[in-house]
Amino acid sequence: EPDTDLSYPSSLPPDEKEAFIEICDQLTVELLTELKSRYELPAEASEWVKKMIEYNVKGGKLNRGLTVVSVKRTIDAAKGRVLSTREFARAAVLGWCIEWLQAFFLVADDVMDDSVTRRGQPCWFRLPQVKLIAVNDSFILESNVFQILKRHFGHEPFYVTLFDLFREVTLQTELGQLLDLTSQPMDGQIDLQRFTPQRYQLIVKYKTAFYTFYLPIACGLILSGMGHPAALTTARRVCVLMGEYFQVQDDYLDCYGDPKLIGKVGTDIQDNKCSWLVVQALAKATPAQRTVLEAHYGKHEDSSVAAVKTLYREMGLEVLFKQYEEQSYTAIQKELDALPADIPRPVFELLLKKIYRRSK
Amino acid sequence: EPDTDLSYPSSLPPDEKEAFIEICDQLTVELLTELKSRYELPAEASEWVKKMIEYNVKGGKLNRGLTVVSVKRTIDAAKGRVLSTREFARAAVLGWCIEWLQAFFLVADDVMDDSVTRRGQPCWFRLPQVKLIAVNDSFILESNVFQILKRHFGHEPFYVTLFDLFREVTLQTELGQLLDLTSQPMDGQIDLQRFTPQRYQLIVKYKTAFYTFYLPIACGLILSGMGHPAALTTARRVCVLMGEYFQVQDDYLDCYGDPKLIGKVGTDIQDNKCSWLVVQALAKATPAQRTVLEAHYGKHEDSSVAAVKTLYREMGLEVLFKQYEEQSYTAIQKELDALPADIPRPVFELLLKKIYRRSK
Ligand SMILES: [Mg+2]
Ligand SMILES: [Mg+2]
Ligand SMILES: [Mg+2]
Ligand SMILES: [Mg+2]
Ligand SMILES: [Mg+2]
Ligand SMILES: [Mg+2]
Numbered sequence: 001e002p003d004t005d006l007s008y009p010s011s012l013p014p015d016e017k018e019a020f021i022e023i024c025d026q027l028t029v030e031l032l033t034e035l036k037s038r039y040e041l042p043a044e045a046s047e048w049v050k051k052m053i054e055y056n057v058k059g060g061k062l063n064r065g066l067t068v069v070s071v072k073r074t075i076d077a078a079k080g081r082v083l084s085t086r087e088f089a090r091a092a093v094l095g096w097c098i099e100w101l102q103a104f105f106l107v108a109d110d111v112m113d114d115s116v117t118r119r120g121q122p123c124w125f126r127l128p129q130v131k132l133i134a135v136n137d138s139f140i141l142e143s144n145v146f147q148i149l150k151r152h153f154g155h156e157p158f159y160v161t162l163f164d165l166f167r168e169v170t171l172q173t174e175l176g177q178l179l180d181l182t183s184q185p186m187d188g189q190i191d192l193q194r195f196t197p198q199r200y201q202l203i204v205k206y207k208t209a210f211y212t213f214y215l216p217i218a219c220g221l222i223l224s225g226m227g228h229p230a231a232l233t234t235a236r237r238v239c240v241l242m243g244e245y246f247q248v249q250d251d252y253l254d255c256y257g258d259p260k261l262i263g264k265v266g267t268d269i270q271d272n273k274c275s276w277l278v279v280q281a282l283a284k285a286t287p288a289q290r291t292v293l294e295a296h297y298g299k300h301e302d303s304s305v306a307a308v309k310t311l312y313r314e315m316g317l318e319v320l321f322k323q324y325e326e327q328s329y330t331a332i333q334k335e336l337d338a339l340p341a342d343i344p345r346p347v348f349e350l351l352l353k354k355i356y357r358r359s360k
Numbered sequence: 361e362p363d364t365d366l367s368y369p370s371s372l373p374p375d376e377k378e379a380f381i382e383i384c385d386q387l388t389v390e391l392l393t394e395l396k397s398r399y400e401l402p403a404e405a406s407e408w409v410k411k412m413i414e415y416n417v418k419g420g421k422l423n424r425g426l427t428v429v430s431v432k433r434t435i436d437a438a439k440g441r442v443l444s445t446r447e448f449a450r451a452a453v454l455g456w457c458i459e460w461l462q463a464f465f466l467v468a469d470d471v472m473d474d475s476v477t478r479r480g481q482p483c484w485f486r487l488p489q490v491k492l493i494a495v496n497d498s499f500i501l502e503s504n505v506f507q508i509l510k511r512h513f514g515h516e517p518f519y520v521t522l523f524d525l526f527r528e529v530t531l532q533t534e535l536g537q538l539l540d541l542t543s544q545p546m547d548g549q550i551d552l553q554r555f556t557p558q559r560y561q562l563i564v565k566y567k568t569a570f571y572t573f574y575l576p577i578a579c580g581l582i583l584s585g586m587g588h589p590a591a592l593t594t595a596r597r598v599c600v601l602m603g604e605y606f607q608v609q610d611d612y613l614d615c616y617g618d619p620k621l622i623g624k625v626g627t628d629i630q631d632n633k634c635s636w637l638v639v640q641a642l643a644k645a646t647p648a649q650r651t652v653l654e655a656h657y658g659k660h661e662d663s664s665v666a667a668v669k670t671l672y673r674e675m676g677l678e679v680l681f682k683q684y685e686e687q688s689y690t691a692i693q694k695e696l697d698a699l700p701a702d703i704p705r706p707v708f709e710l711l712l713k714k715i716y717r718r719s720k
Binding site: 035039040041042044045048049108111112114128129130131132133135136137139140143146147150159160163164167170171172174175177178179181182185186187199202206 | 395399400401402404405408409468471472474488489490491492493495496497499500503506507510519520523524527530531532534535537538539541542545546547559562566
């Protein structure tokens, strides 16, 4: 049966990110202790799980996890309250559930995409002693999410709401992956017909927006006793808009961003990605322009990449992006103007400020 | 929000297995309808999920799923009641959750084991249009389990108990897989030292016993309003014993069974499997006998397989198995003699009858 005497650190580092990371170490210890005592896991296998967690859960930017804390803090501040250390710790625990869930997605995504590196190190499945055991490891990471939820929130009245939320967002992300994985035929033939604005929007919404934007905000609302259906439905609508905006930016920066700032050289054109840019280009291409795309998109030669970029310039995609950015910002502001009184506007504005007109 | 007006067929075929299968078709329709309406899944992707479910969920022996129905029927019979069509259908729904969960495990297991066939057809990931999309498909199958639970049992007082049970058994099975996958070094070197009786018992318990024996019985108990911790703990103890007994038999039949009856020619020796036979042999081997095992176990040459089988005969493993079988049967009977009054003995005896002294 679950351990109900939960302990949290009595003090934490003043730096929010440092404090947040300390909670991860506590959760890892708890999980490993439970695997040993309740699940009889031998030392060798526990060592494996420990390494696997440390390799895959840590090292991200922690934006999703930290958002849970800032949403909880924002809502409490609106009521004139300041987070106690314990309240911070519990919000951080929920934040780490999202980081753990993301680790589950990323470990498996790298296997499916046959990727090479992730967060500056080889993908987990690339390690010679791991290989396809990574698939089962990704399952264990997913299970860890529910172990943490059960231990820390199993006795809360909102426990069912939380686990239904995590299950739903997990399914949504899996469906987004399915749409993404089946957006091009497996035989390697490129079929640009499938890159429609409708499909683009759906992939972004399901593969990214729910777990990146909606999940952290919904967690913060639920933890603050505001997980009623009306609030969650409103939050979802705003988050889907923000998630789409964020991904369109990501696609724009892949082509037009400064590699020094975004930390990589974009390869969406070479990789035949269903990017916002190619979707826009296809939607307004003349037959001649379409022929250029058919000939050069998804090819690795520098000349092909240059041909596509020239076409994008001709078609004015940079201007189109700026227009999209303004429209999207306005649409989000309109949603925020109509927020119900019990959801403080800064819940979303803090996130929006981080992403609006970003250059990295 | 979940659809609460659940409908079940008003009549079902008299044949239990046929009736059970009809429920699967209803569940598939419900899932696909929900994917379309609630998750906006386009027709092409729905088609994919439909094929994927049909390929992987159906076609098993359905023992686990049907056990939920027979446990529910047994408990009701002990109270002088007969299952209504609706009660049968709801027990079958829960039974299918286990079949779905197994499909999740098997699709992923075949990827990790690089297997060729499953249930008489190519493994799902072997299809040229599927490949590693199978990993994400296995996730969707797992999510389907929780979609079904939510839809059919989300308003029951025992919903949390069911949810926690499925999560816990999923984790247990993943840990069993981890133990199995790491029981031999990845570099292909064979290390028989890891085949200890302790490790064997742990792998069997976690990889097989919980989801094959405990889960169906626990589901039947919970559905019958008997999901209190004491009953579940007792059931778990008996099921772990039965699960171990079942796997030992499986290992025995792989070597000594009639291929015509078991439907395949055993290859545990060639495949370097951590079988009960090799574990017993290693535990009582003289240094000379151990040398024979080191030289021949895990090799594909007929002469090596023959050498191992000769050694097994010399060491009297057949007799050892008969002794184990008797001891195990006695231990299970002893547990059944001590069952609390509210758990009818036939709950377990029906299952035991199916597996005791089986030849296939
Ligand atoms: Mg990827
Ligand atoms: Mg991917
Ligand atoms: Mg990108
Ligand atoms: Mg296998
Ligand atoms: Mg396996
Ligand atoms: Mg076998």
